[in-house]
Amino acid sequence: MLAKCLNKIVKGDCLGLLKKIPDNSVDMAFADPPFNLKKKYNGYRDSLEFKDYLAWCDEWIGEMVRITKPTGSIFIHNIPKWLSYYVKLLNEHASFKHWIAWHAPTSPMGKSLQPAHYGVLFYVKDPKKTKIYEIRMPHERERKSDYLRKDYGGKKAGLHPFGPLLSDVWTDIHRIKHNKYRDEHPCQLPVPLLERLILMTTGEKDVVLDPFVGTGTTAVAAKKLGRKYIGFDLDEEYKKISESNLKKVKPDSKIGKSWVSFHLGEVRTLRDKDWADLSTHFEIPESMKDIDFTKIKLKKE
Numbered sequence: 001m002l003a004k005c006l007n008k009i010v011k012g013d014c015l016g017l018l019k020k021i022p023d024n025s026v027d028m029a030f031a032d033p034p035f036n037l038k039k040k041y042n043g044y045r046d047s048l049e050f051k052d053y054l055a056w057c058d059e060w061i062g063e064m065v066r067i068t069k070p071t072g073s074i075f076i077h078n079i080p081k082w083l084s085y086y087v088k089l090l091n092e093h094a095s096f097k098h099w100i101a102w103h104a105p106t107s108p109m110g111k112s113l114q115p116a117h118y119g120v121l122f123y124v125k126d127p128k129k130t131k132i133y134e135i136r137m138p139h140e141r142e143r144k145s146d147y148l149r150k151d152y153g154g155k156k157a158g159l160h161p162f163g164p165l166l167s168d169v170w171t172d173i174h175r176i177k178h179n180k181y182r183d184e185h186p187c188q189l190p191v192p193l194l195e196r197l198i199l200m201t202t203g204e205k206d207v208v209l210d211p212f213v214g215t216g217t218t219a220v221a222a223k224k225l226g227r228k229y230i231g232f233d234l235d236e237e238y239k240k241i242s243e244s245n246l247k248k249v250k251p252d253s254k255i256g257k258s259w260v261s262f263h264l265g266e267v268r269t270l271r272d273k274d275w276a277d278l279s280t281h282f283e284i285p286e287s288m289k290d291i292d293f294t295k296i297k298l299k300k301e
């Protein structure tokens with residue numbers, strides 16, 4: 001069944017489809033399930049009873065863990081409320097790695113604290129065998145002056161020319177706001193988010209599976225990075241959107257020999273281990289040329 005689904009978007013209920021995937025067979029499993037928030041999908045009704053929603057989540061989470069290789073990783077994106085239930089099951093069958101807070105401000109909801117992040121749970125199947133790579137993101141810069149936004153204090157001399165190692169709080173990848181960049185789908189994720197997760201935990205030709213693929217974001221990111229993909233979705237319309245999005249991309253998100261994630265023509269994510277090769281292709285910004293970093297300034301209030 002795995003071979004049949006490779007590099008395909010399959011229409012159907014993910015539970016039945018996941019059950020046909022052999023144990024320990026994919027390198028990365030990513031899920032962005034419906035959030036049970038009454039979102040307007042084409043066919044799916046996003047409003048289960050609390051208990052039923054969680055019982056259903058337990059089923060597909062169990063399957064995701066089962067099909068992931070011992071070297072592989074499992075990611076689940078959702079609002080913090082649901083993630084707080086998912087961890088119970090995940091902690092029994094996999095090993096916690098991180099709770100990634102993806103900064104994403106929402107409109108006021110009249111709650112005591114304004115929700116401003118989605119979570120991405122990062123679990124691994126076997127912590128001794130996990131495939132994982134250190135990732136760098138670009139320094140945050142002032143748009144006009146090119147100065148760095150952060151004051152690195154006495155450590156400026158040791159700054160990496162491209163940018164810092166990634167933390168578990170991601171503020172530099174934004175939700176898709178403009179309609180011209182989105183498809184007819186209520187919750188499309190940005191491709192650079194998935195590219196970052198894929199670069200962090202998989203190698204070329206590895207298999208990435210998404211049981212709720214929607215517009216194909218995970219599959220598109222995997223294809224651009226030279227990985228194999230498998231996507232499931234209940235909805236025929238979303239399958240068609242995914243396939244059309246996949247047709248528009250090639251496995252060419254590379255500089256030299258190294259896979260990287262681009263957004264709007266700039267590199268947003270790279271692997272630390274690739275820097276020696278990549279640095280020969282980068283123009284070091286004017287503000288960093290002499291490496292005395294005197295031009296690094298905090299934003300003036």
Ligand SMILES: C[S@@+](CC[C@H](N)C(=O)[O-])C[C@H]1O[C@@H](n2cnc3c(N)ncnc32)[C@H](O)[C@@H]1O
Pocket residue numbers: 012013014015032033034035041044185187188189190211212213214215216217218232233234235238
């Ligand atoms: C939150 S959206 C995923 C969006 C996706 N990450 C993207 O960037 O486009 C959830 C998707 O799950 C699909 N879905 C809901 N229940 C499903 C099921 N039982 N099996 C497969 N897909 C399902 C919906 O049709 C919807 O497209």
